[in-house]
Amino acid sequence: MAIDILMPALSPTMEQGKLAKWLKKEGDQVKPGDVLAEIETDKATMEVEAIDEGVLVKILVSDGTDNVAVNTPIAILAGEGEDVSAAASSAKAPAAPAQEAQPAPTPDMQAEGLADRPAPSERPQQTDLSTPAAPSVITNRTSYNAMAEIPEGTELVNMTVREALRDAMAEEMRKDSSVFVMGEEVAEYQGAYKVTQGLLQEFGAKRVIDTPITEHGFAGVGVGAAFTGLRPIVEFMTFNFAMQAIDQIINSAAKTLYMSGGQLGAPIVFRGPNGAAARVGAQHSHDYAAWYSNVPGLKVIAPYTASDAKGLLKSAIRDPNPIVFLENEILYGQSFPVPKLDDFTVPIGKARIHREGKDVTIVSFSIGMTYALKAAQELEKEGIDAEVIDLRTIRPMDTETIVASVMKTGRCITVEEGFPQSGVGAEIAMRIMENAFDYLDAPVIRITGKDVPMPYAANLEKLALPNVAEVVQAAKAVCYR
Amino acid sequence: MAVAARKAGRAGAGAANKTTSTKGSTRGAAPNSPQFDKNQDLSAYNEMLLIRRFEEKSGQMYGMGLIGGFCHLYIGQEAVVVGMQMATKEGDQVITGYRDHGHMLACGMDAKGVMAELTGRRGGLSKGKGGSMHMFSKEKHFYGGHGIVGAQVSLGTGIAFANQYRENGNVCLTYFGDGAANQGQVYESFNMAQLWKLPVVYVIENNRYAMGTAVSRASAQTDFSKRGVSFGIPGEQVDGMDIRAVYAAGQRAIEHARSGKGPYILEMQTYRYRGHSMSDPAKYRTKDEVTRMREEHDPIEQVRRRLLESWKLSEDELKAIDSRVREIVNEAAEFATHDPEPDPSELYTDILL
Numbered sequence: 001m002a003i004d005i006l007m008p009a010l011s012p013t014m015e016q017g018k019l020a021k022w023l024k025k026e027g028d029q030v031k032p033g034d035v036l037a038e039i040e041t042d043k044a045t046m047e048v049e050a051i052d053e054g055v056l057v058k059i060l061v062s063d064g065t066d067n068v069a070v071n072t073p074i075a076i077l078a079g080e081g082e083d084v085s086a087a088a089s090s091a092k093a094p095a096a097p098a099q100e101a102q103p104a105p106t107p108d109m110q111a112e113g114l115a116d117r118p119a120p121s122e123r124p125q126q127t128d129l130s131t132p133a134a135p136s137v138i139t140n141r142t143s144y145n146a147m148a149e150i151p152e153g154t155e156l157v158n159m160t161v162r163e164a165l166r167d168a169m170a171e172e173m174r175k176d177s178s179v180f181v182m183g184e185e186v187a188e189y190q191g192a193y194k195v196t197q198g199l200l201q202e203f204g205a206k207r208v209i210d211t212p213i214t215e216h217g218f219a220g221v222g223v224g225a226a227f228t229g230l231r232p233i234v235e236f237m238t239f240n241f242a243m244q245a246i247d248q249i250i251n252s253a254a255k256t257l258y259m260s261g262g263q264l265g266a267p268i269v270f271r272g273p274n275g276a277a278a279r280v281g282a283q284h285s286h287d288y289a290a291w292y293s294n295v296p297g298l299k300v301i302a303p304y305t306a307s308d309a310k311g312l313l314k315s316a317i318r319d320p321n322p323i324v325f326l327e328n329e330i331l332y333g334q335s336f337p338v339p340k341l342d343d344f345t346v347p348i349g350k351a352r353i354h355r356e357g358k359d360v361t362i363v364s365f366s367i368g369m370t371y372a373l374k375a376a377q378e379l380e381k382e383g384i385d386a387e388v389i390d391l392r393t394i395r396p397m398d399t400e401t402i403v404a405s406v407m408k409t410g411r412c413i414t415v416e417e418g419f420p421q422s423g424v425g426a427e428i429a430m431r432i433m434e435n436a437f438d439y440l441d442a443p444v445i446r447i448t449g450k451d452v453p454m455p456y457a458a459n460l461e462k463l464a465l466p467n468v469a470e471v472v473q474a475a476k477a478v479c480y481r
Numbered sequence: 482m483a484v485a486a487r488k489a490g491r492a493g494a495g496a497a498n499k500t501t502s503t504k505g506s507t508r509g510a511a512p513n514s515p516q517f518d519k520n521q522d523l524s525a526y527n528e529m530l531l532i533r534r535f536e537e538k539s540g541q542m543y544g545m546g547l548i549g550g551f552c553h554l555y556i557g558q559e560a561v562v563v564g565m566q567m568a569t570k571e572g573d574q575v576i577t578g579y580r581d582h583g584h585m586l587a588c589g590m591d592a593k594g595v596m597a598e599l600t601g602r603r604g605g606l607s608k609g610k611g612g613s614m615h616m617f618s619k620e621k622h623f624y625g626g627h628g629i630v631g632a633q634v635s636l637g638t639g640i641a642f643a644n645q646y647r648e649n650g651n652v653c654l655t656y657f658g659d660g661a662a663n664q665g666q667v668y669e670s671f672n673m674a675q676l677w678k679l680p681v682v683y684v685i686e687n688n689r690y691a692m693g694t695a696v697s698r699a700s701a702q703t704d705f706s707k708r709g710v711s712f713g714i715p716g717e718q719v720d721g722m723d724i725r726a727v728y729a730a731g732q733r734a735i736e737h738a739r740s741g742k743g744p745y746i747l748e749m750q751t752y753r754y755r756g757h758s759m760s761d762p763a764k765y766r767t768k769d770e771v772t773r774m775r776e777e778h779d780p781i782e783q784v785r786r787r788l789l790e791s792w793k794l795s796e797d798e799l800k801a802i803d804s805r806v807r808e809i810v811n812e813a814a815e816f817a818t819h820d821p822e823p824d825p826s827e828l829y830t831d832i833l834l
Binding site: 006011046211212218220225251258259263264299321 | 533534537538540541543544545546556574576605606607608609610611612615616617618619624625626627628629632634635636637638639640641642643644646647665666669670672673676756759760761762763764775803807830831832833834
């Protein structure tokens with residue numbers, strides 16, 4: 001059968017080009033890989049290679065022809081033993097397939113210096129281009145009762161967040177031999193912040209692994225191990241250092257399940273202290289909650305209490321998805337009651353109403369909760385009954401709990417230590433607009449860290465962080481008091 | 482010159498077989514290349530030809546607008562992955578960068594599924610959601626398909642870590658190019674791999690150009706086999722156009738890694754005939770250079786000559802192989818052209834488990 005050789009495109013954006021030169025002539029025998037011709041655009045030159053074997057029976061577009069449209073037949077190739085004259089005549093029928101515009105080129109193509117014109121292409125029969133609804137607007141409202149996480153009558157023991165995190169890891173490591181911990185100083189040193197204290201002694205060096213100072217590398221090693229089904233807990237000494245590794249967290253851990261069509265996931269937990277400690281300067285004080293919460297394919301957890309830290313870390317280790325678990329150095333030493341249960345877990349993606357109230361909703365997470373709770377006490381003295389929601393998980397965000405509360409109070413303020421622009425508070429405000437705009441009696445106010453790199457001087461650092469007075473003032477403002 | 486990083490006491494049994502090469506140029510079959518038997522040559526020919534024809538077809542379909550975005554062809558480098566796969570055993574893993582079609586075919590992944598992924602159709606190996614650079618198969622132990630240059634090196638080191646953790650005796654072949662060899666995480670990985678004696682073979686496919694930048698313009702040390710010297714990782718330069726040399730070096734390296742001695746570096750001196758990606762104007766090298774490589778060093782032609790001259794196969798027998806391979810490729814192209822695009826409902830699937 002005669003084969004039409006078509007004008008190829010150098011890129012999806014090329015529409016036409018010049019047929020600069022034929023390197024084979026009519027009657028020549030050609031083999032796959034033989035260069036038949038050269039084509040040119042204003043950006044590049046390219047060789048047209050033969051894909052099939054046969055005789056070049058007819059050249060349809062001669063040397064030096066400009067503006068040859070992509071997919072135009074430029075020559076006819078006859079198969080071996082074929083009647084050449086028949087081949088030539090049979091090829092008169094138009095051969096180019098029906099064409100339709102292709103989507104606009106990606107920025108990557110433009111970055112490679114390509115023209116930004118759509119290219120012709122043969123498209124499959126798929127005309128339904130309506131986008132399925134994104135699951136951001138609530139359609140099914142279900143009520144979740146976080147109080148039921150701890151059965152009534154359960155004995156509570158006081159424990160620091162640090163101990164709760166350690167216990168969570170130890171319990172999961174006892175249960176599942178595929179769980180291991182790696183990071184800087186996690187083993188011999190017993191953890192830079194002593195979170196992994198005692199793990200080396202109980203589980204040995206095979207499962208509690210000191211790494212070199214090499215965040216990018218060991219994050220990748222962790223993700224690779226997770227691809228095979230192991231369940232690594234990768235500790236970053238602080239999430240500030242995870243900036244070195246963020247490519248592996250996002251490009252490798254978060255995206256691979258999708259890119260593989262659901263075949264290959266990464267059951268991995270990246271954990272460590274996040275945000276400001278005290279007087280450690282701009283490079284050691286960054287809050288990354290908003291950053292990671294921007295990424296589909298990740299779950300992002302930021303607990304406040306020891307009980308949530310324990311229950312959520314256990315759930316995170318069991319979860320088949322990549323999880324960013326943001327701790328806080330200042331909270332490590334704080335004590336909270338933790339249920340004394342053999343296997344206490346807290347579900348990911350559920351906020352908890354830490355304090356019920358009816359006048360204003362305050363949404364916060366992690367150390368932001370300390371400002372929120374103190375503010376609620378102050379407000380109570382002034383006769384304002386604040387409801388305080390601890391998000392606990394930043395992604396997926398429990399919009400239902402926030403919205404239900406705002407429908408009740410009609411007012412909302414958010415509290416976080418991170419920067420204001422594109423922050424968690426901004427996201428919460430938007431979700432309220434999408435789901436409860438008509439219930440609002442005042443605009444949402446966000447209390448955040450100030451829009452500056454963290455200063456070192458004690459007075460300036462204090463100014464850069466949120467404070468209780470700001471939260472109180474904002475709550476009074478939305479209550480018009 | 483060829484094996485600078487090899488340390489006394491670490492040398493594998495096959496040290497005498499190593500091929501030699503001079504800086505920056507790839508030699509043809511070295512006179513001391515280990516010999517293949519007829520079956521090995523036949524199998525090598527079949528597999529390399531499948532990759533060659535598949536890639537030529539991909540290029541053609543890209544030209545027709547059926548394949549979008551980036552498309553990096555493996556034409557010219559076929560002996561590297563086929564020779565290495567011949568040296569593996571069941572369960573050994575493979576991970577590579579974005580020039581990955583050849584690796585997938587050599588791992589035994591279905592040509593139809595690969596081609597349909599290139600065209601972004603629902604029958605693609607990633608359901609059309611990954612594209613040319615992102616395909617995976619747990620069943621065939623192929624871990625991608627990664628688009629960030631060098632990222633696969635730490636990931637592959639992690640897969641090797643998992644092999645050691647599980648004590649399963651498997652080795653992870655971690656491929657990257659001469660360009661990726663300058664990324665920082667490569668050396669972070671080398672350090673951990675040697676520190677922990679992980680079963681990983683780093684296969685550096687030196688095709689002499691990182692996109693449009695010649696090795697000598699980007700690398701202070703152009704002998705990539707030496708890149709592990711400061712970690713004590715042995716390495717050797719291999720004629721990556723001669724599948725026999727690749728296979729022999731692969732056996733040495735894999736044996737080293739499997740026996741618990743840690744990582745091994747193989748610099749495969751190879752050449753890509755086509756541009757970096759389809760949209761490469763190729764102004765950074767002369768046409769003569771490409772022609773010379775194709776005419777004098779083609780990995781498939783070398784095997785073809787042996788099949789005709791040493792193994793006395795007839796032209797007709799070779800033609801029969803060619804048409805079988807062509808049939809597989811044509812079927813794949815046919816499927817990839819007519820398979821429907823993914824259902825719109827797939828937009829929100831496979832984000833989380």
